[in-house]
Amino acid sequence: MQAPDPIPRPLDQLTLRGEANAPALVTREGMLDYAGLERGVASLSAALAGKGLGPGHRVASWLPKGRMTSLLPLACARAGLVHVPINPLLKRAQVAHILTDSGAAMLVTGSARLATLATGDLPDGCRTVEEDEGAAMLAGEGRLPPSNADPDSLAALLYTSGSTGRPKGVMLSHANLWLGAISVAHYLELGPGDRTLGVLPLSFDYGQNQLLSTWAAGGCAIPVEYLNARDVIRAVERHRITTLAGVPPLWVQLVEAGWPPAASLSLRRLTNSGGRLPASIVRRMREMFPAAELFLMYGLTEAFRSTWLDPAFVDTHPDSIGAAIPFAEIMVVRQDGTPAPPGETGELVHAGPLVAQGYWNDPVRTDERFRPAPADSQYGGTSVWSGDRVRADEQGLLYFVGREDAMIKTSGNRVSPTEIEEAAVASGMAAEAVAIGVPDDRLGQAIALVLRGDRGREADLRRYLKSELPNFMQPASIVWRSELPRGPNGKLDRERLRQELMS
Incomplete structure (x- = not known):
């Protein structure tokens, strides 16, 4: 397999990766092909720029999955803004913290959610955009062309909880997000014919990457809301899904649910992150979906994703988190900073261009997690010291041992x-x-x-x-x-x- 292109580009140029008339996005509002995706991003970015927002202003979204939620990451990037997606499951206190901490200049949300916020929950000067105004922004006549943004400029803040204190905003650049999309599209071998079902929150790096990596490959992303496993199964069958990503609790529900004989025939790949799958569930998935490859992965928001297990090793090493993904350098390090040999437990340290820029407005916690790479690092520079304990075997496959913090x-x-x-x-x-x-x-x-x-x-x-x-x-x-x-x-x-x- 040829190595992926390591040169990052402005994130909004993902609209140019697919054929103009190929399907790019299916939501409750209908289908957009890649030409329509480009028009939608161009219109939305122009509308955002017309609201008096300047370079670097933060735009928060607190919405269910739909066209607006899907296009905002690219539209904000094109307009020089910073997107702050908020999990729609969060309640008022968590949302108020994220809005205040990020200094959001705009909140895009629904009227019912907005009504739950109290006076003082919005930062001074933060304007709100509700459903009707948002729909008009998507359909506006203005257009911004693809940007020439510096790939190292800030594109998003993804809020993740720490072991102490409130959620902290991980600062992600265009390069972080672009190269993460290219990396995943490469090792999953996504292509223009693939249809990805997005069941994970788009505020979650794993969920957002389902959109971005699918577009990097010229495929079609189908983000959906679901209440139970049967909803997911029906969506797989209805949309002829080829790629399905989940976290362990969802996979447990899916293997316990009854799948109609034809429902899984289109599936080509299944992916897991967000926690280790029990070996018993891995075996069940292999039995239930024999035609689909299973990708077991490990990641952390501070470096997006670190490792993947080649499906060829899943049956023999179901408890492994694999080896480094493209553009990632993964090291197992002793307490004194020297490499831990195979079989010895050490801290997982991630270096390379997927490493985020730190925590927003939080130099103390940034210095704790983002530190100089170990002396023998190939990339050097700043690395993420994960706090996770892992060990490597003689083949270089990694195994998760435990967490150092109280998360x-x-x-x-x-x-x-x-x-x-x-x-x-x-x-x-x-x-x-x-x-x-x-x-x-x-x-x-x-x-x-x-x-x-x-x-x-x-x-x-x-x-x-x-x-x-x-x-x-x-x-x-x-x-x-x-x-x-x-x-x-x-x-x-x-x-x-x-x-x-x-x-």
Whole structure:
């Protein structure tokens, strides 16, 4: 396989990758071919530029999947703006934080969502665009031509949770997003005849890349909302999907669902990221979809994606996360910064042009995660020290061992325990709270919430948490204690609680 072109370009030029009359996007508003995709991006970018927005201004979107959500990443890039996609599952507190932290100059959303925001949730001067105005912007007469943006200029902020504190905005350049799209299109061997079903949130780097990599290959992207596995199966059958991406909980649901005999015949490739698939689920997927290749992958928003496992190794190494994707250099590093030999556990360090530019307006956390590459790095420069523990075998295949931080990875989402703890305490029903991730075959990790407070208020607390936090942040179990253990420094002893819960 010939190596992909390593030269980055302005992100909005993805509209030029396909044949003019080839299908590019199918949403509830209908189909756009590549000529229509280019017209839509040109019109939307001109309309954005006509709103008085200047270079580098942040444009946030809090929307379900549709034409506007799909075109905004390219239109903002063409207009010199920075796109800030917000997960539509988030509730008011998380959205308000992202809007304020990013300093959004515009929010594109629906009227019902806008009504949930309170006075002061929008930054000063932030204007809002609702459905009707958004539709007019997509259909406007103005046009901006493809840009000549500097590939190193900022194109997007993707907000991801940290192990402490609130979500932080990962700064992604045109080059980061362009090369990520080219890389994935290359190793998945996507082509103009492929039809990708987008079931993942477009605010998620994995979900957004489904659009971008499909367009990089000249294929057709079909983003959809779904309520259950049957909705996904029907969409695969209706649209003759060739490429389906998921996170472990979705794959568990899909292998448990009944597939009509003809529904999966069009599938050529299945991909997983956002957590390790249990070997039993891998075997089931191989049995159910024998004609489709299975790609197991590992990534982190700070460097988009790091590794992929060649489908040829899936049956023999189902627990491996594979080796480096194109444009990524992956190292396993000891605590002293030297390479860890095969079989020895070390920290996964990612270098190369997919490494993001740091965290928005957060130099302290940027310096913690984005540090000079190890001395033996081929790329050098800044690298991402992931905090994940991995080991390599003699073939160079990597295996995930564990996480150094307290992040909870559930349903393909990285969840900050601090956000859950703050919400529990804010309810007034708990004096102290600790959220812990415990192993779960379906979710990757389930959330256990340990509280000091009145156990008779549990029903009230659950109602409160459901009103304040999205579904994927809801605790699977709540444990009440009269006292919580503390370490020598007076801080709550998370590790002791974790051990007690798992014993």
